[in-house]
Amino acid sequence: MIIPPTDHQLEPKNWVKAYADYLYMYAITRINDEEQAQDLVQETFLAGLQAMGRFAGKSSERTWLTAILKNKIIDVYRKRSSGLKTQELTNAEGEVTNFFDEADGHWNKQNAPQHFGLDDYDPLQGKEFNHILKKCMEKLPALWLAVFTMKHLDDEPTDTVCADLKISASNYWVIIHRAKLNLRACLQKTWM
Incomplete structure (x- = not known):
């Protein structure tokens, strides 16, 4: 007899099939690196397995797994941005661009x-x-x-x-x- 999951019960055997594509799309839009996005999804599933005992059932499995992934993405942001805080802020091409007229503050x-x-x-x-x-x-x-x-x-x-x-x-x-x-x-x- 199969017992249907309660609100507080997780079903990790279904996570890959049910959530992998969604979590991958969530990660790739924020990381822009396919391999790293795949790794983050795998790490999310592992972290979810390790934290199953702390799942309180206040959200859906998908929301809970997305929160875990979001924290992993923030860790990636921290690693990528470390050491850049003291760097002079320039534009994306590395040029210092003055968008505004210094005299009146309006757009050039x-x-x-x-x-x-x-x-x-x-x-x-x-x-x-x-x-x-x-x-x-x-x-x-x-x-x-x-x-x-x-x-x-x-x-x-x-x-x-x-x-x-x-x-x-x-x-x-x-x-x-x-x-x-x-x-x-x-x-x-x-x-x-």
């Missing part, structure tokens, strides 16, 4: 925001845009990518991003601002 004409042309939703164009955005994100320095991803893909609060990556709030705001500027510049250059 060559760096002013341009229209992207995404007014009408077109699934094919959206897919192409997402591909280009991903390529632009890959150009960001590791710390910038970690901050941007945690804030805008994972919707983490600023305090959490700062605590997890061990950066100050003022450093966070500089990084997020420069990451956005560089992504915008890359998108304008590549998408237009």
